Amino acid sequence: MLTGLTAALANLAYFSALRGGQASIVAPTVALYPVVTFALAILILRERMNRFQSAGVVLAIAAIILLSF
Numbered sequence: 001m002l003t004g005l006t007a008a009l010a011n012l013a014y015f016s017a018l019r020g021g022q023a024s025i026v027a028p029t030v031a032l033y034p035v036v037t038f039a040l041a042i043l044i045l046r047e048r049m050n051r052f053q054s055a056g057v058v059l060a061i062a063a064i065i066l067l068s069f
Helices: 002-019 024-028 033-045 049-066
Strands: none
Touching: 002 024, 024 049, 033 049
């Protein structure tokens, strides 16, 4: 039940952001959820990044910075 409630709230926030006319920023940012999962794995499970994962995270963050301008 908690998962469904969280997903519903996330969808409401997503559609609200899209309604504001920022779809070019919101859609790629939402697509970065694997970076959040990976960050939690580093913090909670003490996972280590290899160089390909590091490059992917850096490129994803760079893409969001470039899209925000």
